[in-house]
Amino acid sequence: MTDTIGTPVSSVSAGPAASVAQQRRIVTAIPGPKSDALHARRLAVVPVGVSSVLPVYIARAHGAILVDVDGNQFIDLGAGIGVTTVGHTQSGVVEAATQQLNDVTHTLFTVTPYEEYVRVAELLAEHTPGDFAKKTMLANSGAEAVENAVKIARKYTRRVGVAVLEHAYHGRTNLTMAMNFKAAPYSTGFGPFAGDVYRAPNSYPYHDGLTGAEAAARTIGYLEKTVGAYDLACLVVEPIQGEGGFVLPAEGYLTALQQWCTDNGIVFVADEIQSGMARTGEYFASTHFGLIPDMVLSAKGIAGGLPLAAVTGRAEIMDAALPGGLGGTFGGNPVAAAAAVAVFGEIERLGLLAEATRVEQTLSAGLLELQKKYDIIGDVRGVGAMIAIELVQPGTGYTSKEPNGDAVTFLASYAAQHGVLILTAGTYGNVLRFLPSLTITDALLEDALSVLDDGFAELAAK
Numbered sequence: 001m002t003d004t005i006g007t008p009v010s011s012v013s014a015g016p017a018a019s020v021a022q023q024r025r026i027v028t029a030i031p032g033p034k035s036d037a038l039h040a041r042r043l044a045v046v047p048v049g050v051s052s053v054l055p056v057y058i059a060r061a062h063g064a065i066l067v068d069v070d071g072n073q074f075i076d077l078g079a080g081i082g083v084t085t086v087g088h089t090q091s092g093v094v095e096a097a098t099q100q101l102n103d104v105t106h107t108l109f110t111v112t113p114y115e116e117y118v119r120v121a122e123l124l125a126e127h128t129p130g131d132f133a134k135k136t137m138l139a140n141s142g143a144e145a146v147e148n149a150v151k152i153a154r155k156y157t158r159r160v161g162v163a164v165l166e167h168a169y170h171g172r173t174n175l176t177m178a179m180n181f182k183a184a185p186y187s188t189g190f191g192p193f194a195g196d197v198y199r200a201p202n203s204y205p206y207h208d209g210l211t212g213a214e215a216a217a218r219t220i221g222y223l224e225k226t227v228g229a230y231d232l233a234c235l236v237v238e239p240i241q242g243e244g245g246f247v248l249p250a251e252g253y254l255t256a257l258q259q260w261c262t263d264n265g266i267v268f269v270a271d272e273i274q275s276g277m278a279r280t281g282e283y284f285a286s287t288h289f290g291l292i293p294d295m296v297l298s299a300k301g302i303a304g305g306l307p308l309a310a311v312t313g314r315a316e317i318m319d320a321a322l323p324g325g326l327g328g329t330f331g332g333n334p335v336a337a338a339a340a341v342a343v344f345g346e347i348e349r350l351g352l353l354a355e356a357t358r359v360e361q362t363l364s365a366g367l368l369e370l371q372k373k374y375d376i377i378g379d380v381r382g383v384g385a386m387i388a389i390e391l392v393q394p395g396t397g398y399t400s401k402e403p404n405g406d407a408v409t410f411l412a413s414y415a416a417q418h419g420v421l422i423l424t425a426g427t428y429g430n431v432l433r434f435l436p437s438l439t440i441t442d443a444l445l446e447d448a449l450s451v452l453d454d455g456f457a458e459l460a461a462k
């Protein structure tokens with residue numbers, strides 16, 4: 001499909017978002033003049049610390065397409081970092097949220113409760129791994145879920161240590177900054193940081209070549225030496241690391257860690273904020289690895305774009321906090337909770353677990369083809385609609401696997417100029433990650449892959 005040129009800008013904002021044609025279309029330079037004007041206003045009033053990957057200002061979005069204020073249409077392979085998993089302005093979510101907005105917008109669950117919060121907790125108890133009594137508390141953001149999980153694990157175990165893994169990302173609050181692997185930009189200059197956080201080596205098969213058992217022995221050995229199991233309240237792990245570059249651990253790694261946690265009274269917390277909520281073809285990625293965490297964290301995809309996060313865990317652990325010890329003014333807001341209930345319904349109604357597998361097949365087949373043509377694609381990995389390619393310097397794919405962040409920067413920019421939004425990731429910025437909505441068509445994926453192919457060809461010719 002070629003970029004179509006020439007539709008007048010004034011025609012853009014007419015009609016509901018649902019009428020947005022599912023195709024890419026570039027009609028101005030990227031960013032266009034209206035985006036540039038908005039960007040100038042923004043730079044005057046929004047701090048540079050809040051940056052944007054692609055400063056095109058979005059007027060409407062539907063399905064897998066973003067429409068900017070200049071009338072450009074982008075194939076969205078990022079879904080707001082894995083948030084609009086059911087698609088942008090998905091009708092079931094829009095209807096449920098609109099209805100709830102009219103019925104009751106806010107009471108504060110810890111003042112006077114409402115059913116939607118309870119329903120989300122029931123759905124999470126049903127769909128998170130493990131066949132035991134579970135309870136859920138709701139919060140506003142992923143980082144807040146991580147903070148609460150650590151609070152609860154500490155209260156339950158009466159220990160303070162928090163173990164995390166290399167290449168992890170857990171958020172931007174004070175505690176979660178200390179839990180992230182990467183300093184710049186997340187924590188540079190923002191200290192002092194929370195103490196009692198211990199970072200251990202992870203499993204990264206492409207680089208370490210270790211089996212799951214070997215990598216787990218390394219992680220456990222490191223933690224036993226540097227802190228000691230007895231002082232650890234919890235181990236917080238992303239079953240598939242998100243910002244770290246969609247790092248899938250070797251088989252058996254996570255279950256070995258889980259066994260060690262169980263043997264030593266350490267709460268195993270799965271941060272499924274990016275990998276959860278049907279993204280990988282299971283409700284939670286833990287299931288792919290046979291992992292049954294003590295606590296599961298959800299956020300991003302849970303409410304179709306509304307802010308909501310959840311901590312779901314074994315009932316006896318979750319009940320450790322005193323009454324009033326958990327909560328927050330907006331946590332589990334009725335509109336966000338109603339949207340989340342709708343998301344669960346739409347996952348079932350639209351068969352989105354199977355759709356995630358379809359997206360995986362189309363994307364990984366296309367990316368493996370590209371890997372045959374371009375040797376800088378060192379690794380193609382992922383599950384469901386959570387697929388990434390790791391780019392390395394030419395000729396190093398079988399040896400040192402040197403990170404190639406410049407290629408990622410070039411390709412993301414090339415794709416954006418041609419109407420495809422692709423996110424980057426990886427500790428060294430050398431990963432392109434694909435996190436589209438599960439409702440994206442194969443035609444759009446193939447169109448986006450052809451743009452990427454052209455980008456690789458142009459890069460190779462430079």
Ligand SMILES: *Cc1c(COP(=O)(O)O)cnc(C)c1O
Nearest residue numbers: 141142143169170171242273274
């Ligand atoms: C995004 C993310 C977070 C933080 O969530 P926020 O809602 O941005 O606070 C934590 N953990 C993982 C794995 C994430 O992807």
